[in-house]
Amino acid sequence: MTSPDLNPTTLRVERSGPNGAVARVTLNRPEVRNAFNDTVIGELTAVFEALGRDERLRAIVLAAEGKAFCAGADLHWMKAMAGYSWDENHADAGRLAQMLWTLYSCPVPVIARVQGDVYAGGVGLVSVCDIVVATEAAGFCLSEAKLGLLPATIGPYVVRALGEQASRRYFVTAERFTAAEGHRLGLVHELAADAEALDAKVDALVAALLANGPAAVRACKRLVQDVAHVPLTATLRDDTARRIADIRASAEGREGVQSFLSKGKPSWLA
Incomplete structure (x- = not known):
């Protein structure tokens, strides 16, 4: 199309x-x-x-x-x-x-x-x-x-x-x-x-x-761009911890983990 x-x-x-x-x-x-x-x-x-x-x-x-x-x-x-x-x-x-x-x-x-x-x-x-x-x-x-x-x-x-x-x-x-x-x-x-x-x-x-979570893919791309060549400071460590917390708590993150644990398919693969 x-x-x-x-x-x-x-x-x-x-x-x-x-x-x-x-x-x-x-x-x-x-x-x-x-x-x-x-x-x-x-x-x-x-x-x-x-x-x-x-x-x-x-x-x-x-x-x-x-x-x-x-x-x-x-x-x-x-x-x-x-x-x-x-x-x-x-x-x-x-x-x-x-x-x-x-x-x-x-x-x-x-x-x-x-x-x-x-x-x-x-x-x-x-x-x-x-x-x-x-x-x-x-x-x-x-x-x-x-x-x-x-x-x-x-x-x-x-x-x-x-x-x-x-x-x-x-x-x-x-x-x-x-x-x-x-x-x-x-x-x-x-x-x-x-x-x-x-x-x-x-x-x-x-x-x-x-095959991957749509929001996760976008977040992964942004992560690489944001952390490449950046010093490993406490600020960066906290930023990455916040990012994983955000996506774990998101609807997509919860669905993906639950689907994996239950051996089911998440909605983006349905």
Whole structure:
């Protein structure tokens, strides 16, 4: 089923699963290798803001049409930017930063289905997703330095996903690296031999998400973002104790534990 609330021109948005619990957002500009421009950035921001507000939603798959997942900046967009003032460049980069933050902070887990090459800002797009599945033929490249630029706006997310030491290399060399290397470094969670295997792995991950408590999944995603790289202070210890107390005392938490103890099925599996 297609979402009735969204009508983007550069993306395709579809809903499936029980009660529309799964959304699939597909970059749909294969003729330009799904490159970014102002419209793509604005539509990704609007779509993920809307999806993040939908309490029925339990998983999002971010995919792309064509041979490439995302080639970074659109050439026509880059030509326009070449004449921008500092203020115009700042405002433009701010819109990209807001888009990346919207995807990263979306309360629903996002799975990236990477079927082809990923360049520059596309690596940032992959990095804000929670789970990344890629074909073995896909390649990655932080190519900004080749153009005399730097991956500044995507940087915080890429460093978190790729790791500091690997980022020190690939930011400055702008070398292409394989999906297998991305997997070794932790950017890619699962590798697939071909498109069929890619879909099978994505479907299995979606099924795993749907098997878990909806509120628990959202709370788990938020927990990782909130505690990563945070000092282990008394404040943090108390915060985590409060979080588990909150969910144990919730209707979902009580139902889940009771179903486990009685060997029954909770409502989200019914």
